[in-house]
Amino acid sequence: MTGAWPVSAARGERREEQLFLAELARVRGSGTLGESGRLRELFDYLAARGLGASPATQADIADSVFGQPDTEGDDATVRVYVHRLRKRLEEFYASAGDGPEGSRLVLPAGAYALRLADRAAGTEDARPILFANRKWWAIGLALAAALAASFLLGRAVPASDHAAPANAFWQPFLDSDRPVVVVVGDYYMYGEIDPIEPEQSRLIRDFRVNSPMDLAGLQDAEPGRYGNAEDVGLTYLPLATAYALREIVPILAQGGRKVTIIPASELHADAIRESNIVYVGLIGAMGLLEDTAFNGSGFEVGESYDELIDKAARKTYTSDEARRLAAPVFYRDYGYVARFRAPGGSLVAIVAGARETALRGLGPIIAAPTLRDELEALAEKGDEGMEALFQVTGQQGADLSDRLLVARERR
Secondary structure, eight states, rough: OOOHHHHHHHHHHHHHHHHHHHHHHHHHHHHHOOOSHHHHHHHHHHHHHHHSOOOOOOHHHHHHTOOTTTSSSOOOOHHHHHHHHHHHHHHHHHOOOOGGGOOOOOTTTTTSOOEEGGGGGGGTTTTOOOOSSSHHHHHHHHHHHHHHHHGGGGOOOOBSSOOOOOOOTHHHHHSSOOOOEEEEEOEEEEEEEOOOOOOOOOEOTTTTOOOOHHHHHHHHHHHHHHHEEEEEEEEEEEEHHHHHHHHHHHHHHTTTTTTEEEEEEEEOHHHHSSSSSEEEEEGGGGGGHHHHHHHTSSSEEETTTTEEEEEETTEEEOOHHHHHTOOOOOEEEEEEEEEOOOTTTTTOOOOOOOOHHHHHHHHHHHSSSSSOOOHHHHTTTTOEEEEEEEEEEEEEEEEEEEEEEEEEOOO
8 A cells, every 4th residue: 555645646746737738728729828929938938847847037037038138136027927927817717717627727926837726825825026126116205295296186286487388299288278187107006014013014016906996806805915905095106207297297387277287096087088188107007098098009008018019010119128227238218109189079198108218208309399300290280190109228217319210190
């Protein structure tokens, strides 16, 4: 009888391996990850490591999947793709159902590895990922406090008599009788409160949690992981938002016009119907405005918010900032500018960066008294929609130079 348990265990391992391979084939065959692209490459990379392999590190994935061998520490692009892959798997099983014997593939929270659901139980209580760079989120929170007087409860910015003349991009906003609402892209944060040692409490940015409603749902679904989480009524703004607002808001406030500033998390459909809207922030923080911004655009957001895809040219523009910001090297970031009429008649402007370097660089470009030739001609057409894509070269957060890549009408 001494050999019975090892034989039984070996059979069990072989059966789990068979189920694992069957689920890999089922997910690939479903088309839910596409035939190619970074999301499929990430899935294939984790699948090739096998069922029992130790979890990959962010550096492993950055090197093997994204071709970035010098990545150190926290890599936001890796986290975004892993989060998207986890969501795609959840969506696949929600529609297709579990495989034989209730098998399903999971990406356990906190572990970069594909597992069968019953093998992942030991990792499901992993902690949420902290917003990695404490210096930058602290600066962002300080910025939020500094701007709170402007957008708390939708209060208005005082009129300005010292702004640069409005160029053709902004003139329709000044000619309109509708009020102007400036929407700034913000990100939700929650607190994790230690009941025994409150001084060990912390603020967390979790890609799964983008509102108090999301947090409440996860507290019910995963009490072991989110039991100490609390909504503390806090969002943060990227620091570059302040630079862009400094350039844009004085133009809109000319002639005694009231300009209201609100965070994207508080935008509602009534405001879009009744007011002219100007969005200033990162592409990934648009919230309700994302569908409005890219419906009718020649661009679409790629697998992560670092990617913009030109649908007509079939070309993808990917920001390098997340992988290269900490090193003294040059990198490319991308900024998107658009102006168009929403279905209800409101005038909408978008000034958005994939990352902060591009957003910082866009402010002076779009607020200049005279736009560059291609943009000026498009902007002078008035109500007709227009859009443009800029490449901004940066180094450690500084915007060093820019280049207009695309300028065209929106359809």
